[in-house]
Amino acid sequence: MPERKTLHITVTAGPYGNESPVSVFRLVDAALDRGHHVNVLAYEDGVLLTAKAQKQHDDPIWKDNAQHHTDAGKAHSTTAEFVERLLEKGRTDPKLNWYV
Numbered sequence: 001m002p003e004r005k006t007l008h009i010t011v012t013a014g015p016y017g018n019e020s021p022v023s024v025f026r027l028v029d030a031a032l033d034r035g036h037h038v039n040v041l042a043y044e045d046g047v048l049l050t051a052k053a054q055k056q057h058d059d060p061i062w063k064d065n066a067q068h069h070t071d072a073g074k075a076h077s078t079t080a081e082f083v084e085r086l087l088e089k090g091r092t093d094p095k096l097n098w099y100v
Contacts, residue, residue, distance in 0.1 A: 004094060006037040014045030015079040021049055025082050032090050039097045047100045054078035 090096020
């Protein structure tokens with residue numbers, strides 16, 4: 001059986017500043033789905049992706065305009081919750097390690 005490949009990612013972007021963290025989350029998820037191990041190094045503002053002090057919040061812009069947004073008025077997940085779900089997925093095999 002071939003040896004598993006390991007993907008190493010460094011993320012320096014913090015939560016909510018741009019779409020880079022979402023791209024990292026999608027990349028990690030896809031790599032785990034394909035059976036690859038993943039190591040993520042969160043550096044600089046990237047360490048804030050796992051901050052438990054984040055709060056879910058409603059989207060005030062779309063809250064009263066249901067026709068414009070499918071999740072109108074619903075709380076948005078925090079980046080810490082996304083990381084937590086990925087860590088749960090990568091708990092066994094394939095493995096995800098998240099370093100801060």
